Structure formats: structure tokens, C-alpha cells
Amino acid sequence: MRTLAALLVIGLIWVSGLMAFADRISRLTPAPLPQAAEGVVVLTGAGSNARLDTGMAVLEAGLAKRLLVSGVNREASREDIRLVSKAAKRLYDCCVDLGFTAANTLGNARETAEWARAMRFRSLIIVTADYHMPRAMLELKSALPGVSLQPYAAATPVVEARRWWRTRSGARLMIWEYSKYMTVLGRETVRRLGPRADDTRKDAP
Numbered sequence: 001m002r003t004l005a006a007l008l009v010i011g012l013i014w015v016s017g018l019m020a021f022a023d024r025i026s027r028l029t030p031a032p033l034p035q036a037a038e039g040v041v042v043l044t045g046a047g048s049n050a051r052l053d054t055g056m057a058v059l060e061a062g063l064a065k066r067l068l069v070s071g072v073n074r075e076a077s078r079e080d081i082r083l084v085s086k087a088a089k090r091l092y093d094c095c096v097d098l099g100f101t102a103a104n105t106l107g108n109a110r111e112t113a114e115w116a117r118a119m120r121f122r123s124l125i126i127v128t129a130d131y132h133m134p135r136a137m138l139e140l141k142s143a144l145p146g147v148s149l150q151p152y153a154a155a156t157p158v159v160e161a162r163r164w165w166r167t168r169s170g171a172r173l174m175i176w177e178y179s180k181y182m183t184v185l186g187r188e189t190v191r192r193l194g195p196r197a198d199d200t201r202k203d204a205p
Contacts, residue, residue: 021134021178026161028130028153033063037123037150039116040064043108043136044071045129046156052085054154055127059095060088064125066095070111071102105136105184109143116147123148129156131174135181142188 040063042055052069059067069081082092102111116124124144128136130153140149155161164170 017182018175018178021181022161022164022174024134025130025174028133028151029155029161031151031153033061034058034125034150034152036063037125037148038064038121039066039068039119039123040125040127040152041068041070041112041115043102043105043126043128043132044069044073045132049084050154050156051127051129052081054152056085056087058125058127058152060091066097066119066121068097068099068112068115070099070108070115071104072098072100074100105132105139108136109139112140113143116144121147123150125150125152127152127154129154130161131156131159131177135177135184138181138184138188142191 040055040058042051044051055067055069058064069085072081078098081098082089082096085092085096087096097115099111099115102108112124116122124147126133126136126140126149133151133153137149137151159170159173160166164174
């Protein structure tokens with residue numbers, strides 16, 4: 001009985017967390033225009049067209065100097081991305097960079113960190129799908145300490161954030177994303193609680 005009671009409590013906590021996570025996502029869009037920053041980064045993935053449109057709108061509005069599209073398919077050409085983004089050629093040629101190395105969100109964070117260091121940017125606007133934003137921000141904050149990050153979520157047709165439970169695909173995506181978010185959150189919590197590199201060096205003989 002105790003085991004069953006414990007499992008029920010754990011289940012209730014998990015479901016409560018999922019509902020809070022989904023509510024948080026539903027509040028991310030429509031997003032107000034972000035404050036100006038040095039760069040804007042678009043993380044590709046499901047619903048990439050909406051993400052690219054949002055990122056290009058930021059650049060066209062003069063709210064950032066340059067744009068990075070992170071996680072571009074290696075088979076896509078620079079012109080393919082320009083056509084999908086509907087960007088003006090002059091602006092695209094001067095101010096848009098493509099990253100082809102990232103294969104997942106952790107890769108996005110590393111690719112973004114390398115780009116920000118190369119550009120010497122200390123403030124970025126982050127564009128990704130609404131459901132992806134919480135996990136993306138965890139990874140990016142870990143990879144970019146000291147850099148100001150503004151989330152600017154794009155609504156995606158992949159999942160209706162306010163009615164995600166009404167379709168099997170929406171429920172599956174939300175549950176899967178919440179599970180991945182909790183995994184990253186747990187990893188980052190353990191990392192922060194562990195010994196810092198400075199402390200390790202001080203203890204070394």
C-alpha cells in the first residue's frame with residue numbers, strides 16, 4: 001500500500017508539473033516585441049518557417065545587428081534558407097549567418113555560444129517554437145553565462161498550446177517536451193550543486 005501511495009503522489013506531482021509547464025507555454029505567445037539586442041538567434045526544428053519569419057522580422061525591425069540560424073540542415077543551401085525566410089536579399093547577404101553543426105538543442109546552445117563569442121555579442125534575442133522555449137533557454141543560459149538572453153517565442157501549428165490535450169499528437173508532443181525539459185533541469189540542478197571548477201583548483205595539491 002505504501003508503494004502504491006508513493007507512486008500516486010509521484011504521479012500527481014508529475015501531472016501537476018506538466019499542467020504548469022503547458023500553462024507557461026500558453027502564455028509565451030503572442031509575444032510583445034523584444035528590446036533591441038546585438039544579435040538574434042533562430043533555433044530550427046518543427047515549424048521552422050514560423051521561427052524564421054519571426055527572426056527575420058526582428059532583424060528587419062532593426063532590433064538586432066545580425067541573425068544566426070542554428071541547426072540548418074546540411075543539405076539546404078544558403079539560397080534555400082533565404083527563400084524560406086522570405087528575406088530581402090540585401091539584408092540577408094549582409095547580416096544572416098547559418099550554422100550547420102547543431103543536431104539538437106544542446107548543439108544549438110554550443111553553436112550559439114561560439115557565434116556570440118566570435119561576434120563579441122553580450123545580448124541576444126532567442127527565437128524558437130513556444131513549446132521548445134523553456135528547454136532551449138535552460139541550455140542557452142548554461143552555455144552563455146554573462147550573456148543577456150531574451151526569449152521571443154513563435155507560435156507553432158505543430159501543437160496548439162492552449163488546447164494541446166485535444167489531439168493525440170499535441171498531447172504526445174507536450175508530454176515528451178516536458179519530460180526532456182525536466183531531464184535538462186535536473187542535470188543543471190546537479191551541476192550547480194556540484195563543486196565548481198575554481199573550488200576544485202583550490203583543493204588541488
